[in-house]
Amino acid sequence: MGDVSSCPPLTRSSVQAAHAAIKQHIHRTPTITCDTISHLASTPQTSDSLQGTPFANRTPARPRINLFFKCENYQKIGAFKARGAFHALSRLSKEELSKGVVTHSSGNHAQALALAARTHGIPAHIVMPTISTPSKIAATKGYGANVIFSGSTSDEREAVVADVIKDTGAILVPPYDHPNIMLGQGTLALELEEQAKDLDERGLDAVVAPCGGGGMLSGVATALYGTGIRVFGSEPSFEGADDAKRGVESGTRIEKVKTLTIADGLRTPLGKIPWAIISDKEKVKGMYSVTEDQIKAAMRLLLERAKVFVEPSAAVPLAVVLYDENFRSMVEKEGGEQGWNIGIVLSGGNTTVEAIAKLFEPASEQQAGRQEAKLGMNGERVAENVAG
Amino acid sequence: MGDVSSCPPLTRSSVQAAHAAIKQHIHRTPTITCDTISHLASTPQTSDSLQGTPFANRTPARPRINLFFKCENYQKIGAFKARGAFHALSRLSKEELSKGVVTHSSGNHAQALALAARTHGIPAHIVMPTISTPSKIAATKGYGANVIFSGSTSDEREAVVADVIKDTGAILVPPYDHPNIMLGQGTLALELEEQAKDLDERGLDAVVAPCGGGGMLSGVATALYGTGIRVFGSEPSFEGADDAKRGVESGTRIEKVKTLTIADGLRTPLGKIPWAIISDKEKVKGMYSVTEDQIKAAMRLLLERAKVFVEPSAAVPLAVVLYDENFRSMVEKEGGEQGWNIGIVLSGGNTTVEAIAKLFEPASEQQAGRQEAKLGMNGERVAENVAG
Incomplete structure (x- = not known):
C-alpha cells in the first residue's frame, strides 16, 4: 500500500486527520452504558453475582468502575475494520485507486475492504482459503468483491496475492500491519473519548481494547x-494467544501463534508496526489475558444484560475488567475512592446463532443441569451454565 | 387496581398524560434502522437473500419498505412492561400505595412491577408458580420483591393472590387487562412516532406490534x-396462539389458549379491555400471524444483522413484514411507488444464551449440514440453518 515512509506519523493529530477523511463513510457508533454490568464490575465476582442477582449485594464496593461500551458491532460491516479500510483507500492517489486493491483475509477485513472499494467504485480482489465458511464468502461477494480462492497456509495465500498484483497492478491493503490501517482504527477512540464525556463530564480514566494483530489497539493508543x-490491551490466554503480552514481558515480539481460541478475531500474532507502539509502556500501560471461560462469561453478560450482539473477541476486554485480579487491584489502587471510568471497545458483532449455540449449548439432560467452570476469581468456582 | 371506571379514557391524550407521568422513571429507548433488513424487506424473500447475500439483488423492488425498530429490549427490566407498571403505580393514591401491590406473573411483568414498587419504596408481592425458572425468580427477588410460590394453574395462582390481598390489603396490578397498563404501554408509540420523524421527516405510515394479552398493542393503537x-397486530400461529386474529375474524374474543409457541411472551389470550380496542377496525387495521420458523428466521436477522439481542416474541412483527404475503400485498397496493415507513416494536430482550442455543442448535453432524424449513413465502423452501 504505497510506501510506508510516505504515511502520516503515528500521532494523535494524524488520527484526527484520518477521522476527518473517513467520517462521511463510517458510522459514528454509539457509546452505551449498562448499570447492571458496571455494578457487577464494582462488586467482587461470585456465582450469585454472575447468575442473575447482581443487586443482592448493593453496598458500594471497591473498585468503583463505570463502563462505557463503544459499540463497533454497529459499525458498517459489523466491526471496526471499516475504519482502517476506508482510511487506507483515502490515502491512495487516483492512479493507485484505479488499479484496484487486494488482500488476503477470511474475516472482517475482507468485508471492510470490499465495502470501501465498492464505495470508491474500484475493484477489490480478496484472496480467501477454499475452506472459508460459505457465509463469509457470500458476504464478501455480496459487497461486490472478486473472491479468489487459495490454499490455507500463508505461503499459499501470499502466492495468490502476488499473482493478483502481477496481473492487475492492484495495491495490497494489509489487515493490520500498516500505519494507515492503525490510524484508521484509532479513530474509534476519538469518538469514544467524546461520547464518554457527554455521558459523564469527568470523562474516561482508561480504555481497554482487544489485541489480535494489534492494528486497532496501537491506533487507540x-x-x-x-x-x-x-x-490497556487484552488477549485470550488459550494456546498462547496472549502473544502480545508475552512479547511485551520478554521484550521480543512473538512472530508465530497457533491457537483456536473462541475469540477468533484475536488468533493472529502482533504485527511489526503495531508492536512498536504496544511495547512502548508510555503508550500501552499494560497487557492482560483471560481464559476461554472468562470470555464466555463476559460475552453472556453483554448479550443477556446489555442486550448487544457481539462476537467472542469483543468480550475479551470486559472479561479482563471483571475477572483479572491484577487489573482490578490496579484500578483499586490508582482509582481510589472515586474509581475509574473505563471505555471498553466492543470490536465487532459478526457471529451467528449457530456459533452461539455451539458456545453455550445446554448441558445434556443426563447431567445435573448445572455445569461449573473455574473462572479463576478469588479461587471460587463460578456457575457458568444453568440448564433450563 | 382501584376502580376501572376511575381510569382515564382510552385516548391519545391519556397516553400523553401517562408519558408525562412516567418519563422520569423509564428509558426513552432508541429507535434504530438497519439498511440490510430494510433492503431484505423490500426484496422478495429467497434462500439467497436470507443467507448472507442481501445485496445480490440490488434493483429496487416492490414493496419499498423502510423499517424503524423501537428497541424496548433496552427498556428498564429489558422489556416494555416497565412502562405499564410505572403508570399503574402513578395512578394510585398515597394511601393505596402504602399497602403495597401484588400480581401473579412469572415473566417480564413481575420484574416490572417489582422495580416500580422499589422505586416508590413500597412492597411488591409477586406470586410465581413453584416451577418458574430459577433465573426469573432470582431476578424478581433481585428487584426486592416478596416472591410467593403457588401451583401453576390459574386457579391456584389466583387463590394465593386473594390470600395476599386479604392479609396485606395490597392492590392488584394485572399484567395487561387494565386501562392504566394499556395507557402506560402505549407511551412507547409516542416516542417511536417522534423518533422516526427525526430519522425521516416523512414519518411513519404504519406500526406493527406483537400481541399476547393485548395490553401493548391496544395501547399503541x-x-x-x-x-x-x-x-397492525402480530401473533404466532402455532397451536392457536393467534387467538386475537381468530377472535377478530369471528367477532368473538377467544378466552382460552394453550400453546407452547417459542414466542413465550405471546402465549396468553387477549384480555377483555384490550379486545375492545383491537377488535375495532378503525384502531387496529389488521391482525397477522406467522409460523415458528418464520419467527426464528426474523430473530436470526435481528441478532446477526441488526446486532440487537431480542427475545423470540420481539421478532414476530418483523416476521410478518418479511414473510406474510397478505401483509406484503397490502403494502404494495397502499404504499405505491413511495412504499411505507414501518415502525416495528422490539418488545423485549429477556432471553438467555441457553435458550438461543436450544432454538438454533447446529444440525447434528450426521445430517447434511443444511436444514431446510418451509417459510411459506412464494412457495419456496428457504434454507434456515447452515451448520458450521
Missing part, C-alpha cells in the same frame, strides 16, 4: 497518547 | 389513533 487516558 | 399511522 496513538489516538489517546497525551490525553491522560490510560490504554 | 390508542396512542396513534387519529394520527394517520396505521396499527
Whole structure:
C-alpha cells in the first residue's frame, strides 16, 4: 500500500486527520452504558453475582468502575475494520485507486475492504482459503468483491496475492500491519473519548481494547497518547494467544501463534508496526489475558444484560475488567475512592446463532443441569451454565 | 387496581398524560434502522437473500419498505412492561400505595412491577408458580420483591393472590387487562412516532406490534389513533396462539389458549379491555400471524444483522413484514411507488444464551449440514440453518 515512509506519523493529530477523511463513510457508533454490568464490575465476582442477582449485594464496593461500551458491532460491516479500510483507500492517489486493491483475509477485513472499494467504485480482489465458511464468502461477494480462492497456509495465500498484483497492478491493503490501517482504527477512540464525556463530564480514566494483530489497539493508543487516558490491551490466554503480552514481558515480539481460541478475531500474532507502539509502556500501560471461560462469561453478560450482539473477541476486554485480579487491584489502587471510568471497545458483532449455540449449548439432560467452570476469581468456582 | 371506571379514557391524550407521568422513571429507548433488513424487506424473500447475500439483488423492488425498530429490549427490566407498571403505580393514591401491590406473573411483568414498587419504596408481592425458572425468580427477588410460590394453574395462582390481598390489603396490578397498563404501554408509540420523524421527516405510515394479552398493542393503537399511522397486530400461529386474529375474524374474543409457541411472551389470550380496542377496525387495521420458523428466521436477522439481542416474541412483527404475503400485498397496493415507513416494536430482550442455543442448535453432524424449513413465502423452501 504505497510506501510506508510516505504515511502520516503515528500521532494523535494524524488520527484526527484520518477521522476527518473517513467520517462521511463510517458510522459514528454509539457509546452505551449498562448499570447492571458496571455494578457487577464494582462488586467482587461470585456465582450469585454472575447468575442473575447482581443487586443482592448493593453496598458500594471497591473498585468503583463505570463502563462505557463503544459499540463497533454497529459499525458498517459489523466491526471496526471499516475504519482502517476506508482510511487506507483515502490515502491512495487516483492512479493507485484505479488499479484496484487486494488482500488476503477470511474475516472482517475482507468485508471492510470490499465495502470501501465498492464505495470508491474500484475493484477489490480478496484472496480467501477454499475452506472459508460459505457465509463469509457470500458476504464478501455480496459487497461486490472478486473472491479468489487459495490454499490455507500463508505461503499459499501470499502466492495468490502476488499473482493478483502481477496481473492487475492492484495495491495490497494489509489487515493490520500498516500505519494507515492503525490510524484508521484509532479513530474509534476519538469518538469514544467524546461520547464518554457527554455521558459523564469527568470523562474516561482508561480504555481497554482487544489485541489480535494489534492494528486497532496501537491506533487507540496513538489516538489517546497525551490525553491522560490510560490504554490497556487484552488477549485470550488459550494456546498462547496472549502473544502480545508475552512479547511485551520478554521484550521480543512473538512472530508465530497457533491457537483456536473462541475469540477468533484475536488468533493472529502482533504485527511489526503495531508492536512498536504496544511495547512502548508510555503508550500501552499494560497487557492482560483471560481464559476461554472468562470470555464466555463476559460475552453472556453483554448479550443477556446489555442486550448487544457481539462476537467472542469483543468480550475479551470486559472479561479482563471483571475477572483479572491484577487489573482490578490496579484500578483499586490508582482509582481510589472515586474509581475509574473505563471505555471498553466492543470490536465487532459478526457471529451467528449457530456459533452461539455451539458456545453455550445446554448441558445434556443426563447431567445435573448445572455445569461449573473455574473462572479463576478469588479461587471460587463460578456457575457458568444453568440448564433450563 | 382501584376502580376501572376511575381510569382515564382510552385516548391519545391519556397516553400523553401517562408519558408525562412516567418519563422520569423509564428509558426513552432508541429507535434504530438497519439498511440490510430494510433492503431484505423490500426484496422478495429467497434462500439467497436470507443467507448472507442481501445485496445480490440490488434493483429496487416492490414493496419499498423502510423499517424503524423501537428497541424496548433496552427498556428498564429489558422489556416494555416497565412502562405499564410505572403508570399503574402513578395512578394510585398515597394511601393505596402504602399497602403495597401484588400480581401473579412469572415473566417480564413481575420484574416490572417489582422495580416500580422499589422505586416508590413500597412492597411488591409477586406470586410465581413453584416451577418458574430459577433465573426469573432470582431476578424478581433481585428487584426486592416478596416472591410467593403457588401451583401453576390459574386457579391456584389466583387463590394465593386473594390470600395476599386479604392479609396485606395490597392492590392488584394485572399484567395487561387494565386501562392504566394499556395507557402506560402505549407511551412507547409516542416516542417511536417522534423518533422516526427525526430519522425521516416523512414519518411513519404504519406500526406493527406483537400481541399476547393485548395490553401493548391496544395501547399503541390508542396512542396513534387519529394520527394517520396505521396499527397492525402480530401473533404466532402455532397451536392457536393467534387467538386475537381468530377472535377478530369471528367477532368473538377467544378466552382460552394453550400453546407452547417459542414466542413465550405471546402465549396468553387477549384480555377483555384490550379486545375492545383491537377488535375495532378503525384502531387496529389488521391482525397477522406467522409460523415458528418464520419467527426464528426474523430473530436470526435481528441478532446477526441488526446486532440487537431480542427475545423470540420481539421478532414476530418483523416476521410478518418479511414473510406474510397478505401483509406484503397490502403494502404494495397502499404504499405505491413511495412504499411505507414501518415502525416495528422490539418488545423485549429477556432471553438467555441457553435458550438461543436450544432454538438454533447446529444440525447434528450426521445430517447434511443444511436444514431446510418451509417459510411459506412464494412457495419456496428457504434454507434456515447452515451448520458450521
